[in-house]
Amino acid sequence: MIKLHYSPTDASMTPHIILEELGLPFELVLVDRQVNAQKSKEYLQLNPNGTIPTLVHDDLVLFETAAIAIYLAELKPQAGLVPNVGTTERGEFYKWMFWLANTFHSTLMPYFYAERWVDAGNELGAAEVKSHAQARVKNLLSILDNELARRGQDYLLGEQFSVADVYAFMLCRWTRHFNADVCPPARDWTHIRPYLERILARPAVQRVYAKENIVAPLI
Ligand SMILES: N[C@@H](CCC(=O)N[C@@H](CS)C(=O)NCC(=O)O)C(=O)O
Structure with a gap:
């Protein structure tokens, strides 16, 4: 299962759009910035930077928007959201x-x-x-x-x-x-x-x- 830890309009918007483009099943998990939830003990265990987004896919935990974007796009290369390697x-x-x-x-x-x-x-x-x-x-x-x-x-x-x-x-x-x-x-x-x-x-x-x-x- 793919879970995207997000906050509206934040950097999580990029992986959110990509997930929608790919049509993959996913769950959104709100990181409530009103209470600084991105700096909570639980969240820092996932992402020690205390930044949003974080992507969890089964046992894999990813931070950094660009890394998440490329990882997601390569889950479904036939969607064409990344060019082929070596081109x-x-x-x-x-x-x-x-x-x-x-x-x-x-x-x-x-x-x-x-x-x-x-x-x-x-x-x-x-x-x-x-x-x-x-x-x-x-x-x-x-x-x-x-x-x-x-x-x-x-x-x-x-x-x-x-x-x-x-x-x-x-x-x-x-x-x-x-x-x-x-x-x-x-x-x-x-x-x-x-x-x-x-x-x-x-x-x-x-x-x-x-x-x-x-x-x-x-x-
Ligand atoms: N380099 C990180 C930066 C992410 C980032 O700056 N996220 C902002 C939201 S747009 C954030 O979490 N801000 C809260 C904070 O820094 O406390 C990435 O690309 O994922």
Whole structure:
């Protein structure tokens, strides 16, 4: 049995969409952030990072969004959510998955948790960190926008939708409340906007939006 420990709109959204895309049976287990359940003794035994998501599949316990995404997609390779091993598409896939995890996702973290990068109570410092994080993401969104323009195809790897698109979609959505003077939100970029709209329209994504009660702005 597959169990996804999740919290609505959090990084668990990526594996949640992938599970819906694959049509695999799974159970959602809510990690209640209101009570900091991601730092509870029980949860830390599953995921010592105290972060969401965690995937449990029988005896296997996985953390890290990208690892979970690839693992799930490979449970059902015929769904085509990952390119075949040994192909050039697979090389491109690794490149974008690592970029999304190591670069885009990690640059967004100080935007959301700026207070962790400064001394306790240093609100001015935290505001500065938050602003710098947005400025750094601007460069990353321009890389993504340029890549979509260069390819001129529906998805990051071409015409084939992959788990990299799910991950990119979620991270782009997280910029929706950015200060546009520092960095326009992803939905305001010429080539990213239609890309996000295309992904948003997928039935699996719509099901996850309904289940996670996601309200406007949708992207
Ligand atoms: N590198 C981790 C990061 C996951 C992450 O940052 N999750 C956030 C929610 S979007 C979280 O658990 N935040 C709660 C906390 O840090 O206390 C991954 O990709 O799984």
